Amino acid sequence: MNGAQDLGGQHGFGPVAPDVDEPLFHAAWERRAMALTLAMGATGSWSIDTSRHARERMPPADYLASSYYEIWIAGLERLLVEQGLATAEEIAAGRSLAPPAPVKRVLAAADVPAVLARGGPTERPATAPARFAVGDGVTTRLANPHGHTRLPRYLRGRPGVIERVQGCHVYPDSYAHGAGEAPTWLYAVRFAAEDLWGADAEPDTAIVADLFEPYLTPG
Amino acid sequence: MNGAQDLGGQHGFGPVAPDVDEPLFHAAWERRAMALTLAMGATGSWSIDTSRHARERMPPADYLASSYYEIWIAGLERLLVEQGLATAEEIAAGRSLAPPAPVKRVLAAADVPAVLARGGPTERPATAPARFAVGDGVTTRLANPHGHTRLPRYLRGRPGVIERVQGCHVYPDSYAHGAGEAPTWLYAVRFAAEDLWGADAEPDTAIVADLFEPYLTPG
Amino acid sequence: MSGEQSHHGHPHPGHPDHAHEHDHPHGEGSELSPIELRVRALESLLVEKGYVDPAALDVLIDTYETKVGPRNGARVVARAWSDPAYRDRLAADATAAIAELGISGRQGEHMVAVENTAAVHNLVVCTLCSCYPWSVLGLPPVWYKAPPYRSRAVAEPRAVLAEFGVALPAGTSVRVWDSTAEMRYLVVPMRPAGTEGWSEEALAHLVTRDSMIGTGLARDPAGASAGRP
Amino acid sequence: MSGEQSHHGHPHPGHPDHAHEHDHPHGEGSELSPIELRVRALESLLVEKGYVDPAALDVLIDTYETKVGPRNGARVVARAWSDPAYRDRLAADATAAIAELGISGRQGEHMVAVENTAAVHNLVVCTLCSCYPWSVLGLPPVWYKAPPYRSRAVAEPRAVLAEFGVALPAGTSVRVWDSTAEMRYLVVPMRPAGTEGWSEEALAHLVTRDSMIGTGLARDPAGASAGRP
Numbered sequence: 001m002n003g004a005q006d007l008g009g010q011h012g013f014g015p016v017a018p019d020v021d022e023p024l025f026h027a028a029w030e031r032r033a034m035a036l037t038l039a040m041g042a043t044g045s046w047s048i049d050t051s052r053h054a055r056e057r058m059p060p061a062d063y064l065a066s067s068y069y070e071i072w073i074a075g076l077e078r079l080l081v082e083q084g085l086a087t088a089e090e091i092a093a094g095r096s097l098a099p100p101a102p103v104k105r106v107l108a109a110a111d112v113p114a115v116l117a118r119g120g121p122t123e124r125p126a127t128a129p130a131r132f133a134v135g136d137g138v139t140t141r142l143a144n145p146h147g148h149t150r151l152p153r154y155l156r157g158r159p160g161v162i163e164r165v166q167g168c169h170v171y172p173d174s175y176a177h178g179a180g181e182a183p184t185w186l187y188a189v190r191f192a193a194e195d196l197w198g199a200d201a202e203p204d205t206a207i208v209a210d211l212f213e214p215y216l217t218p219g
Numbered sequence: 220m221n222g223a224q225d226l227g228g229q230h231g232f233g234p235v236a237p238d239v240d241e242p243l244f245h246a247a248w249e250r251r252a253m254a255l256t257l258a259m260g261a262t263g264s265w266s267i268d269t270s271r272h273a274r275e276r277m278p279p280a281d282y283l284a285s286s287y288y289e290i291w292i293a294g295l296e297r298l299l300v301e302q303g304l305a306t307a308e309e310i311a312a313g314r315s316l317a318p319p320a321p322v323k324r325v326l327a328a329a330d331v332p333a334v335l336a337r338g339g340p341t342e343r344p345a346t347a348p349a350r351f352a353v354g355d356g357v358t359t360r361l362a363n364p365h366g367h368t369r370l371p372r373y374l375r376g377r378p379g380v381i382e383r384v385q386g387c388h389v390y391p392d393s394y395a396h397g398a399g400e401a402p403t404w405l406y407a408v409r410f411a412a413e414d415l416w417g418a419d420a421e422p423d424t425a426i427v428a429d430l431f432e433p434y435l436t437p438g
Numbered sequence: 439m440s441g442e443q444s445h446h447g448h449p450h451p452g453h454p455d456h457a458h459e460h461d462h463p464h465g466e467g468s469e470l471s472p473i474e475l476r477v478r479a480l481e482s483l484l485v486e487k488g489y490v491d492p493a494a495l496d497v498l499i500d501t502y503e504t505k506v507g508p509r510n511g512a513r514v515v516a517r518a519w520s521d522p523a524y525r526d527r528l529a530a531d532a533t534a535a536i537a538e539l540g541i542s543g544r545q546g547e548h549m550v551a552v553e554n555t556a557a558v559h560n561l562v563v564c565t566l567c568s569c570y571p572w573s574v575l576g577l578p579p580v581w582y583k584a585p586p587y588r589s590r591a592v593a594e595p596r597a598v599l600a601e602f603g604v605a606l607p608a609g610t611s612v613r614v615w616d617s618t619a620e621m622r623y624l625v626v627p628m629r630p631a632g633t634e635g636w637s638e639e640a641l642a643h644l645v646t647r648d649s650m651i652g653t654g655l656a657r658d659p660a661g662a663s664a665g666r667p
Numbered sequence: 668m669s670g671e672q673s674h675h676g677h678p679h680p681g682h683p684d685h686a687h688e689h690d691h692p693h694g695e696g697s698e699l700s701p702i703e704l705r706v707r708a709l710e711s712l713l714v715e716k717g718y719v720d721p722a723a724l725d726v727l728i729d730t731y732e733t734k735v736g737p738r739n740g741a742r743v744v745a746r747a748w749s750d751p752a753y754r755d756r757l758a759a760d761a762t763a764a765i766a767e768l769g770i771s772g773r774q775g776e777h778m779v780a781v782e783n784t785a786a787v788h789n790l791v792v793c794t795l796c797s798c799y800p801w802s803v804l805g806l807p808p809v810w811y812k813a814p815p816y817r818s819r820a821v822a823e824p825r826a827v828l829a830e831f832g833v834a835l836p837a838g839t840s841v842r843v844w845d846s847t848a849e850m851r852y853l854v855v856p857m858r859p860a861g862t863e864g865w866s867e868e869a870l871a872h873l874v875t876r877d878s879m880i881g882t883g884l885a886r887d888p889a890g891a892s893a894g895r896p
Contacts, residue, residue, distance in 0.1 A: 002230040004283075008794035008821045008845065009372075011221040011365060012279050013814040016830045018882070020896065022808050024732060029706040034731065034806070035724035036710055038773075043718055052796055060231050060585070061283035064223075068797060068812040073706060086712060094708025100716040109722035116730060119773040119802075122849040142417030144593050146230060150847045152794050153228075154821065157376060157417075166777070166850055186848050188779075193822075198361030198376075202825050205841045210848035227565035227592045227616065232585040235601045237653070239667065241579050243503060248477040253502065253577070254495035255481055257544075262489055271567055279814070287568055287583040292477060305483060313479025319487040328493035335501060338544040338573075341620040363822050369618045371565050373592065385548070385621055405619050407550075412593075421596050424612045429619035 001053075001146050002153055004060035009154040009197070026067075033069040037076055042115055044104035045083050049176035053148035054078045124183035126168040131213055132187055136162045138216040140189070148176035151215045155207075158195050163208055164188035171212055185213040220272075220365055221372055223279035228373040228416070245286075252288040256295055261334055263323035264302050268395035272367035273297045343402035345387040350432055351406055355381045357435040359408070367395035370434045374426075377414050382427050383407035390431055404432040507576035508667070510541045511624055512645035514574060515656075516638040518551070519629045529553065532624065536574060546573025546622055552615060553626040554652070559610050560625045561599070561652035563591035564617040571622035575647055579667075582651065592616055602653045625649065627656040736805035737896070739770045740853055741874035743803060744885075745867040747780070748858045758782065761853065765803060775802025775851050781844060782855040783881070788839050789854045790828070790881035792820035793846040800851035804876055808896075811880065821845055831882045854878065856885040 025031050041051065055075035056063075063071060080086040083101075090097050107115060132138060142157045143149065150172050166186040174182035190208045193201035244250050260270065274294035275282075282290060299305040304320050326334060351357060361376045362368070369391050385405040393401035409427045412420035470478065484490040514536055518525040528535040532549035536542065549571065552560040564570065565588050570578035581587050590598050595612045599605070606612070615623045627649035633641060636659075647667045648654030654667075699707065713719040743765050747754040757764040761778035765771065778800065781789040793799065794817050799807035810816050819827050824841045828834070835841070844852045856878035862870060865888075876896045877883030 002228055004231060005795055007814050007817040009221055009363060010279070010814070010818040012223065012276060013818050014278075016810050016813075016815045016819070016827055018808070018810045018831060018877075022810075022896070024806060026809070027703070029700075029703045031728045031732075032706050032710055032724065035727040036706070036713060036719065038727050039719045039723055040713065055796070057231065059233075060229070061280060064280035064283065064814060068809070070702060073702070073709065077709065080713075085718065086716065090712055091709065094711045096712060096715045100718065103718055106718060106720055107723045108720055109726045112723055112726040112730065116727075116735075117772040119771070119776040121776040123777060142413075142415065142419075144228060144416035144419035150795060152845070152847065153372070154794075155845075164779070166779075166848070169777075169849060172848070186850070188844075188850070190842075194361075196361065197363035197822055200361075200363035202823055202841070204839075205824060205843070207821050207843045207845060209845040210850050212848070224566055226585050226588040229585070229589040232589055235581050235584075235586045235590070235598055237579070237581045237602060237648075241581075241667070243507075243577060245580070246474070248471075248474045250499045250503075251477050251481055251495065254498040255477070255484060255490065257498050258490045258494055259484065261494075274567070283585060287580070289473060292473070292480065296480065299484075304489065305487065309483055310480065313482045315483060315486045319489065322489055325489060325491055326494045327491055328497045331494055331497040331501065335498075335506075336543040338542070338547040340547040342548060369566060371616070371618065373565075374616075383550070385550075385619070388548075388620060391619070405621070407615075407621070409613075416593055421594055421612070423610075424595060424614070426592050426614045426616060428616040429621050431619070 001056060001148065002144070003056040004058070004063035005052075005056040006152050008152045030069045033073050037072050039107050040076060040079075042105065042107035045085060046079055047170075047175050048120065049148060049170070049172040050178070051075055051079060052172070053176040054082070056148070122170040123167045124170060124181060126185070127183055128185075130165055130168075130185045130187075132162045132165070132185075132216065132218070134162050134165060137219055138162060138187075138189060139219060140211065141215055141217060143215075145173070147173065149173050149215075151211060152209070154196060155189075155191065155209055155211070158191055160189040160191040160195070162187050163190040166210060169212075171214075173212070173214070186210055187213070187216070189216070220275060220367065221363070222275040223277070223282035224271075224275040225371050227371045249288045252292050256291050258326050259295060259298075261324065261326035264304060265298055266389075266394050267339065268367060268389070268391040269397070270294055270298060271391070272395045273301070275367070341389040342386045343389060343400060345404070346402055347404075349384055349387075349404045349406075351381045351384070351404075351435065351437070353381050353384060356438055357381060357406075357408060358438060359430065360434055360436060362434075364392070366392060368392050368434075370430060371428070373415055374408075374410065374428055374430070377410055379408040379410040379414070381406050382409040385429060388431075390433075392431070392433070405429055406432070406435070408435070502572075502577050506543075506572060508574075508645075508647035508650065509642070510539075510576075511571070511574035511647070511650045512642040513539055513638070514541065514551075514624065515626050515645045515650065516641040518553075518626055519633075519641055520638050525553075525626075528626070536624075541573055543573045545569070546571050548621050549574070549624060550615075550621050551624045551626050552613070554628045556607075556628070557609075557611060558613055559599075559606050559652065560613050560615060560623075561591060561595050562615045562617060562623040562625060563588060565589070565592055566616075566618060569617035569620075569622065571624055573622075574624050575650060579647075599653065602648065604653065604655060625652040627654075630656050630659050632659050731801075731806050735772075735801065737803075737874075737876035737879065738871070739768075739805075740800070740803035740876070740879045741871040742768055742867070743770065743780075743853065744855050744874045744879065745870035747782075747855055748862075748870050749867050754782075754855075757855070765853075770802055772802045774798070775800050777850050778803070778853060779844075779850050780853045780855050781842070783857045785836075785857070786838075786840060787842055788828075788835050788881065789842050789844060789852075790820060790824050791844045791846060791852045791854060792817060794818070794821055795845075795847060798846035798849075798851065800853055802851075803853050804879060808876075828882065831877065833882065833884060854881040856883075859885050859888050861888050 085101050139159050168183045169186045171182040171184035189211045193205035274290050309316050358378050387402045388405045390401040390403035407427050408430045412424035518528050528551045532551040568583040595614050644657040646654050649656045747757050757780045761780040797812040824843050873886040875883050878885045
């Protein structure tokens with residue numbers, strides 16, 4: 001969706017302002033927010049794609065006014081309600097008002113190292129040959145998808161070249177909506193900055209993005 | 220600029236929710252905000268293009284969280300400071316702390332009807348023949364302008380057809396920055412919705428926008 | 439109505455030293471919201487600086503509250519419905535045709551009239567700010583200036599129309615006019631059936647504000663007082 | 668460090684009926700900010716529901732505070748600088764080459780290493796969210812996740828680099844990698860001159876976090892302790 005999360009090429013946010021002495025966490029609650037998000041993800045109640053879509057549906061004014069862990073917490077609360085794991089009343093009360101819903105698994109402390117080491121690989125056996133090869137010219141599709149997608153607005157309808165073939169991966173546009181993994185070929189596609197920003201492009205610059213096969217047409 | 224004001228095609232703002240019994244003003248301060256903005260515009264201290272650029276430079280999170288008259292007031296305050304008519308300290312204090320700067324004119328009550336009736340026409344004598352005629356195919360330019368422009372992001376790099384030749388008008392991309400009126404041909408350009416939104420377009424839909432000649436290339 | 443908000447003779451109404459010295463009909467400073475205080479302070483400063491004549495503010499407000507509004511546009515549409523020669527002039531040069539009725543001015547300097555037919559429905563938006571034909575429609579409603587309408591009208595106009603209760607017949611094309619420059623658009627809605635022989639004044643009552651933006655249709659003569667603005 | 672925030676044995680720490688029954692090391696509810704109260708309530712609810720083991724939360728926090736961080740990536744880069752065969756394996760299959768050093772896992776399942784040269788400088792961003800190679804760099808810094816970097820890196824990377832104090836020599840191309848899918852990118856910075864014969868461990872100290880995102884360069888061996896992370 002074309003939500004506030006789709007930031008490539010937007011203006012008005014000011015300088016990057018990196019902090020040399022930045023702490024890993026800026027407040028104790030950020031630690032808990034990070035861990036809660038990972039632990040709930042480990043229950044298998046939703047995918048990373050579903051959780052990204054939950055975050056990007058935050059009202060744009062709120063998204064832009066929130067820190068990233070605030071966005072995570074808002075997304076987690078939304079997922080709990082949408083997936084039937086908790087009600088808004090329970091979240092407001094901070095206590096259970098009804099029996100828990102079943103979850104696939106609960107992450108035990110002893111299992112954390114193994115679960116983190118395993119991660120969540122998204123590559124899958126190919127179900128069809130790749131349509132494109134390194135060096136092929138492609139054009140990205142125009143679209144106005146209300147659902148989750150990983151094709152940002154600034155890369156729609158633009159010409160590029162296949163830079164790498166990344167394998168066949170879970171397709172977020174499907175999996176975010178519970179419609180199956182639908183493994184799909186993924187390509188790193190290279191764009192000349194001039195083909196994105198015209199005469200305002202910085203010279204001698206390329207942008208490479210990982211784009212799924214349905215986002216691309218030949219030539 | 221690609222600020223929060225460039226809303227065409229963005230998602231996540233919810234339904235339009237028109238109010239059947241909407242009052243003309245929702246609070247008394249909105250009346251004053253409207254009138255103050257018009258009266259200060261009448262001093263000739265800036266153009267409508269400059270004032271639009273002042274509003275669109277509002278930080279995106281603030282812009283999206285503000286009502287339109289709030290955006291106007293923030294823009295007016297910014298213009299007063301940038302044009303040297305008042306300081307931030309004076310605005311905070313609500314009183315003058317230094318002599319006023321000269322302005323071209325002050326709108327008197329008796330002159331309001333005539334000034335409003337005159338308005339601010341932007342058409343100017345042509346300084347060159349129009350490059351395009353009705354029916355011509357054009358493509359809009361790619362761009363990433365940090366200054367003011369009236370070419371929205373959703374219409375960049377897209378093919379259209381000249382629908383109307385609107386005359387030669389003050390060029391906002393120049394005039395907003397005090398670089399002169401630079402009169403420029405203006406065209407209503409028609410786009411098929413499919414050429415903007417691909418397969419997600421509503422069927423049998425066209426979008427027409429008024430675009431200046433430098434935004435367009437032939438074919 | 440504008441007089442009750444007047445600050446004539448209040449050189450520093452927003453300043454704490456002065457806020458309690460005068461009679462403020464809408465309550466003292468402490469009861470005002472931050473934006474009310476901010477606007478009041480700004481007016482006070484600009485009046486004190488001599489940039490703004492407070493009496494002019496009152497005239498500006500009165501103008502847009504009582505004189506300039508959608509009734510202007512309704513007169514134009516009713517005339518176009520009634521007079522084929524006027525309709526042709528409106529199509530050829532809307533600015534001049536509208537000026538024939540004594541209507542002109544700010545945010546209506548360069549007018550274009552777009553006529554709805556059984557084949558094409560027109561809809562007006564300003565995605566970049568809130569451009570609107572003030573001279574014929576007055577000040578725009580909040581929804582016209584807000585992100586939902588501005589973001590969606592160019593991408594899903596029929597979905598937007600449905601939220602206004604407008605369902606177009608199958609086969610009707612939609613044309614969305616994004617007011618990106620200083621041209622201002624007036625939609626001429628379709629004349630309702632069953633209004634043959636009606637006077638221009640009677641016809642004008644069928645012409646709603648929304649029908650001239652394209653988010654509505656003209657009123658059904660059977661229920662002319664109902665429905666959206 | 669994680670223990671002081673532990674809520675073990677506090678079944679309802681965010682609920683007003685219980686908030687004052689226990690010893691909260693960081694003060695009572697009234698001193699907590701809205702987001703602190705919100706996260707505390709959420710943890711309380713999820714623990715009570717049995718979805719979350721509070722001990723697992725502590726292990727997760729400890730992992731990313733003390734075990735997984737940019738030192739992992741620095742080891743990879745130092746090895747690539749030192750061992751041409753490893754460098755080739757890293758270029759051919761970064762996931763496998765990184766796993767050789769015992770490094771793998773969440774947000775590093777599918778790694779790509781992009782090597783800076785005198786001709787090309789690489790820079791990594793995620794415009795759509797905050798994708799970042801956790802397994803080699805740990806948790807991302809705030810600026811990486813915030814709108815200024817995400818909006819600008821793909822449109823004006825040299826201007827962004829300048830804000831990090833990086834000015835590339837004339838003639839250097841810039842290649843920006845937008846991590847739009849599950850591939851995670853590790854930039855291999857250029858090895859500083861004057862480090863011939865250094866040990867891998869010594870070299871690793873020159874490899875900053877930012878140099879592996881592309882917003883920095885490896886440290887100058889003359890001043891290895893200074894500069895950005």
